[in-house]
Amino acid sequence: MPGVATVAGEDYVGRPRPRDVMKRTEGARGGARPASVSRERAQCACHNRPMDDEREAQPAAGRSRGEYAAYFAYLMRRKRLGLLYRNVWLYPRLARHLPGKALDVGCGIGDFVRFRPHTMGVDVNPEAVGFCAEQGLDVRLMRPDELPFGDGTFDSVNLDNVLEHLEHPQKLLAEIRRVLAPDGVLLVGVPGERGFASDPDHKRHYPQARLVECLRSAGFEPRRLFHQPFRSKLLDRRFRYYALYGLFGRGAVGEDHVEQK
Numbered sequence: 001m002p003g004v005a006t007v008a009g010e011d012y013v014g015r016p017r018p019r020d021v022m023k024r025t026e027g028a029r030g031g032a033r034p035a036s037v038s039r040e041r042a043q044c045a046c047h048n049r050p051m052d053d054e055r056e057a058q059p060a061a062g063r064s065r066g067e068y069a070a071y072f073a074y075l076m077r078r079k080r081l082g083l084l085y086r087n088v089w090l091y092p093r094l095a096r097h098l099p100g101k102a103l104d105v106g107c108g109i110g111d112f113v114r115f116r117p118h119t120m121g122v123d124v125n126p127e128a129v130g131f132c133a134e135q136g137l138d139v140r141l142m143r144p145d146e147l148p149f150g151d152g153t154f155d156s157v158n159l160d161n162v163l164e165h166l167e168h169p170q171k172l173l174a175e176i177r178r179v180l181a182p183d184g185v186l187l188v189g190v191p192g193e194r195g196f197a198s199d200p201d202h203k204r205h206y207p208q209a210r211l212v213e214c215l216r217s218a219g220f221e222p223r224r225l226f227h228q229p230f231r232s233k234l235l236d237r238r239f240r241y242y243a244l245y246g247l248f249g250r251g252a253v254g255e256d257h258v259e260q261k
Contacts, residue, residue: 063124065126068124068125068126068127068128069127071125071127071201072109072125072127072128072131075108075109075128076109082241083111085229085241086111086112086115086241087111087115089228089229090228090229090241091111091112091115091116093228094112094158094160094187094189094245095115095116097156097185097187097224097247098116098119098155098156098158098185098187099155099156099185100118100154100155100156100181101118101119101120101153101154101155101156102116102118102119102120102154102155102156102157102158103119103120103121103122103147103149103153103154103156103157103158103179104119104120104121104122104157104158104160105121105122105147105157105158105159105162105172105176106122106123106124106159106160106161106162106165107121107122107123107128107132107139108123108125108128109128109131109132110128110131110132110135110137110139112158112160113132113137113138113139114135114137119138119158120138120139120140120154121137121138121139121140122139122140122141122142122147122148123139123141123142124141124142124143124144126141129141144172145171145172145175146175147175147176147178147179149179150179151178151179152179152180152181152182152184153179153181154179154180154181154184155180155181155184155185156180156184156185156186156187157176157179157180157184157185157186157187158187158189159176159186159187159188159189160187160188160189160243161189161190161191161195161243163188163190163204163206163211163214164190164191164196164202164203164204164205164206165201165202165203166203166204167203167204169204169214169218170217170218173214173215173218173219173220174218174219177218177219177220177250180250182250183249183250184249184250185223185247185248185249186215186220186247186248186249187245187246187247187248188211188215188245188246188248189228189243189244189245189246190205190206190211190243190244191240191242191243192235192236192237192239192242192243192244193205193236193237194235194236194237194238194239194240194242195239195240195241195242195243198240206244207244208225208244211244211246212225212246215246215248219250219251220248220249220250221248221249221250221251222246222247222248223247223248223249224246224247225244225245225246225247226244226245227242227243227244227245228241228242228243228245229241229242
């Protein structure tokens with residue numbers, strides 16, 4: 001894989017060198033429960049029961065309605081500290097890497113869609129999508145590994161704390177590549193050691209080399225790698241919101257295209 005040089009605490013893809021380097025979504029993003037959440041939806045989620053207007057919706061393959069409702073309730077219990085960290089520190093730094101019309105895949109309860117203008121969200125969880133609709137957010141329900149959009153629809157895609165939930169991510173990555181414009185970018189975020197261990201739904205841990213290998217096998221090339229809030233072995237082990245991020249483009253990225261700062 002290409003070498004990675006550390007610059008001001010962030011990693012950049014550099015010239016090729018011998019391979020000498022060979023990770024759960026903290027859940028989909030969520031924060032403190034907004035005051036506008038309806039009592040009915042909260043009660044339905046806590047009791048694994050769908051709302052009346054969603055009883056006819058079919059859960060995605062491999063998940064029951066009760067499982068979706070339970071995970072939605074889990075998202076709604078997010079701590080205020082996490083929401084503050086995301087809105088004040090994390091999201092402004094992620095948004096600067098996402099040009100034009102963006103898609104947030106696995107948007108959960110819609111925090112990033114709410115934060116960034118011109119952003120659409122998708123999620124497999126009908127409870128989360130229903131909640132987002134109540135908040136007036138542009139979020140669509142998707143089937144597993146199927147994005148309900150045409151080819152080349154988006155200038156950028158955000159896949160933040162989603163990849164680690166998937167046992168086999170290649171089909172979803174292929175769909176993301178399909179809906180991206182030819183010059184579009186994909187931003188992928190995966191949790192560190194502490195974050196990975198914090199969610200029982202997490203399945204695959206992604207250190208840096210494994211993340212790059214996974215995305216390359218799906219037809220993406222790395223442009224930039226960085227950590228949030230900053231690179232730290234201590235935070236990796238102790239801070240649940242610590243994460244590795246990679247910015248990827250479609251196809252090969254020549255040396256002249258590598259971001260330098």
